[in-house]
Amino acid sequence: MINVAVLGSRGRMGATVCAAVEAADDLALVAAIDAGEDRSALTKADVVVDFTSPSAVMDNVRWCVENGLHAVVGTTGFDDARLAQVRGWLAASPEVGVLVAPNFGIAAVLMMRFAAQAAPFFESVEIVELHHPNKVDAPSGTARRTAELVAAARREAGLDPAGPDATTTALDGARGATVAGVPVHAVRLGGLVAHQEVLLGGSGETLTIRHDSLDRTSFMPGVLLAVRQIASRPGLTVGLDPLLDL
Numbered sequence: 457m458i459n460v461a462v463l464g465s466r467g468r469m470g471a472t473v474c475a476a477v478e479a480a481d482d483l484a485l486v487a488a489i490d491a492g493e494d495r496s497a498l499t500k501a502d503v504v505v506d507f508t509s510p511s512a513v514m515d516n517v518r519w520c521v522e523n524g525l526h527a528v529v530g531t532t533g534f535d536d537a538r539l540a541q542v543r544g545w546l547a548a549s550p551e552v553g554v555l556v557a558p559n560f561g562i563a564a565v566l567m568m569r570f571a572a573q574a575a576p577f578f579e580s581v582e583i584v585e586l587h588h589p590n591k592v593d594a595p596s597g598t599a600r601r602t603a604e605l606v607a608a609a610r611r612e613a614g615l616d617p618a619g620p621d622a623t624t625t626a627l628d629g630a631r632g633a634t635v636a637g638v639p640v641h642a643v644r645l646g647g648l649v650a651h652q653e654v655l656l657g658g659s660g661e662t663l664t665i666r667h668d669s670l671d672r673t674s675f676m677p678g679v680l681l682a683v684r685q686i687a688s689r690p691g692l693t694v695g696l697d698p699l700l701d702l
């Protein structure tokens with residue numbers, strides 16, 4: 457039996473994780489903590505799952521590592537500097553595992569992988585992420601990660617991350633933001649959960665790779681996989697890919 461605690465337990469994702477853990481025969485939910493609540497109950501856990509906010513997550517992860525607790529982190533906001541900070545904390549607790557993944561949906565992980573595979577074959581690439589209007593950050597962690605993977609694949613193939621663009625006159629924001637050189641556009645719309653399109657264009661043809669999370673249960677198989685594996689993966693793991701042998 458793996459003892460699991462959830463940080464952000466009253467949030468959209470945290471509540472879904474609590475239900476998934478309670479429904480699993482090999483997992484026990486031993487603590488469910490939300491904003492402003494005492495974290496000491498977390499020490500009953502083997503693994504802490506964090507779905508809080510980009511402003512809260514770093515303090516939570518440091519606390520977990522310092523208390524010898526493995527952490528599975530779905531909260532967004534991780535850039536290279538933040539990942540380096542986590543590696544620094546882990547250096548003092550080498551037995552602890554932390555997994556940070558911008559998206560636990562298996563189809564989302566595949567979408568990112570397929571986008572990176574396709575990226576060197578097209579002149580142009582842009583990313584459109586679409587989410588529910590209560591999302592606090594933009595662009596999404598998934599879009600950021602996709603842009604980084606796409607840019608790396610294009611650079612390796614000797615291509616500019618961005619495609620050709622003759623637009624010199626535009627209202628601020630009309631061409632989106634640029635992540636690792638790739639244009640990223642964020643839509644916030646009632647009725648949506650989490651969606652992304654990677655648009656690729658070349659000579660006379662386009663390819664659109666689209667992923668849709670229609671319900672937050674889509675993230676649970678990935679979260680539970682990480683919870684079950686994190687104790688055997690000391691150090692920092694970024695993304696779900698290594699757990700899926702991708």
Ligand SMILES: NC(=O)C1=CN([C@@H]2O[C@H](COP(=O)(O)OP(=O)(O)OC[C@H]3O[C@@H](n4cnc5c(N)ncnc54)[C@H](OP(=O)(O)O)[C@@H]3O)[C@@H](O)[C@H]2O)C=CC1
Binds near residue numbers: 557
């Ligand atoms: N990796 C993935 O697959 C996915 C990642 N996400 C990410 O997960 C994060 C949470 O998303 P979502 O569930 O929609 O957000 P919510 O706002 O619904 O939930 C966050 C919860 O965390 C609470 N919280 C804030 N600070 C702390 C803290 N220090 N300790 C404990 N709890 C805290 C909030 O309380 P309060 O409201 O009172 O501040 C709230 O209840 C976001 O970064 C989102 O992008 C979302 C979906 C999938």
Ligand SMILES: O=C(O)C1=N[C@H](C(=O)O)C[C@H](O)C1
Binds near residue numbers: 559587595596599649
């Ligand atoms: O806030 C969300 O909802 C989501 N956040 C993650 C992100 O920013 O990529 C994952 C998914 O897109 C849902």
